[in-house]
Amino acid sequence: AQRVTQPEKLLSVFKGAPVELKCNYSYSGSPELFWYVQYSRQRLQLLLRHISRESIKGFTADLNKGETSFHLKKPFAQEEDSAMYYCALSGGGGGADGLTFGKGTHLIIQP
């Protein structure tokens, strides 16, 4: 069975400090990994996906198959980064298993 673990329920850092939101996954094949973000009073939206290998709003995430991790990083946190972050996994196969989400990490950036 596929599983996504986000060990931190809450992460608080100061503005300008580096941020790392942890995500570990369990999947027997080659998964696609995503980070979704939900800002206050907004809907869940895609932040980035590992196959794009791009940086969005200064965030990057590298898939480490050896450690089965997909941690989200940003070198300098900004107050507008405060939000709920969800790591998600797709097993491919035309969406037959949908997205498996972690429980989320609430990121608070303090001024």
Added chain:
Amino acid sequence: ETGVTQSPTHLIKTRGQQVTLRCSSQSGHNTVSWYQQALGQGPQFIFQYYREEENGRGNFPPRFSGLQFPNYSSELNVNALELDDSALYLCASSLDAWQGSYTFGSGTRLTVV
């Protein structure tokens, strides 16, 4: 370009009743998925429809059923409501079933009393 819209936004039902939630997918998207999000949890996959056919299902009982229409809008039906069905129900659409990235609606908050 319109996003994903869901109706109603809030709903209160009594245990044992039936409920229908509706979703209009983003323009050009032919795939719709439904998720249940309990308080403090991540969204949990219910099922997915691709071109009017169910092509994936999560670990939910048969009393959770759905439909997708020719215009790719969708319904989620839940029969014999239980108290544990109280949750936020999210609809998400995608360009196709293999796209992997989804546009989410703002959800329907269902309370079962």
